[in-house]
Amino acid sequence: MNNPMKSPVYNVKAVPVEKVFANEYNPNVVAPTEMKLLELSIWTDGFTMPCVCYYDKETDRYILVDGFHRYTVLKSSRRLYDRENGLLPVVVIDKDLSNRMSSTIRHNRARGTHNVELMCHIVAELTRAGMSDQWIMKNIGMDRDELLRLKQISGLADLFSNCEFSVPDTNSQQL
Numbered sequence: 815m816n817n818p819m820k821s822p823v824y825n826v827k828a829v830p831v832e833k834v835f836a837n838e839y840n841p842n843v844v845a846p847t848e849m850k851l852l853e854l855s856i857w858t859d860g861f862t863m864p865c866v867c868y869y870d871k872e873t874d875r876y877i878l879v880d881g882f883h884r885y886t887v888l889k890s891s892r893r894l895y896d897r898e899n900g901l902l903p904v905v906v907i908d909k910d911l912s913n914r915m916s917s918t919i920r921h922n923r924a925r926g927t928h929n930v931e932l933m934c935h936i937v938a939e940l941t942r943a944g945m946s947d948q949w950i951m952k953n954i955g956m957d958r959d960e961l962l963r964l965k966q967i968s969g970l971a972d973l974f975s976n977c978e979f980s981v982p983d984t985n986s987q988q989l
Contacts, residue, residue: 822905826864829904831888831895834867834876839915842922844883851955853887856894864903866921868914876904879914880921934968937961 844852865881878885881904888894888902909917940950951961 822866822907823864825905827904827906828901829867829876831885831900831902833874834865834878834885834902834904836878836882836885837914837918840878840882840918840922842882842918847955847957849883849887852883853891853894854952854955856884856887857891857897861898861903864905866917867904867906868909869906876906877914879907879909879917930964930967934964937964938968941965 861884863881863884865885866879867876867881868879869876881902885902888898888900907914907917936954937950940954945953947958947961950956951958956964
């Protein structure tokens with residue numbers, strides 16, 4: 815069947831971040847911890863998903879539909895900005911404002927949330943593989959309380975075998 819629609823992802827552009835602007839309607843908020851994790855993710859893995867934008871020909875600006883936090887990280891992280899030469903990977907959609915707004919919401923909602931049971935399994939596997947609590951917290955983006963909760967939920971005694979009764983906090987003394 816011949817489908818005239820060509821997915822935007824096949825036309826990724828490297829756009830100077832100074833030509834990209836946030837929309838005024840995105841309700842998505844990311845906590846500072848997750849923003850740090852996003853910066854680490856982009857630093858470690860590179861940009862793996864382009865931002866979605868609408869191109870405004872009159873102003874020669876790209877208006878974000880999805881990817882505000884990736885855009886923000888590139889603008890705020892000097893090391894990423896320098897490595898990427900100030901360029902943000904972008905795909906363009908040509909939709910009116912109401913369709914761009916609904917697209918933003920669909921993108922946000924489609925990401926879903928993490929399943930607690932699966933997160934417990936991942937923490938257990940990383941612990942069994944010899945990864946320290948500090949490594950897990952840094953690379954998975956968890957704070958010490960969340961890691962402790964996931965270990966407690968899993969109910970596996972061996973996850974606590976080399977630990978005291980709390981996950982160490984690097985900013986405070988151990989109990």
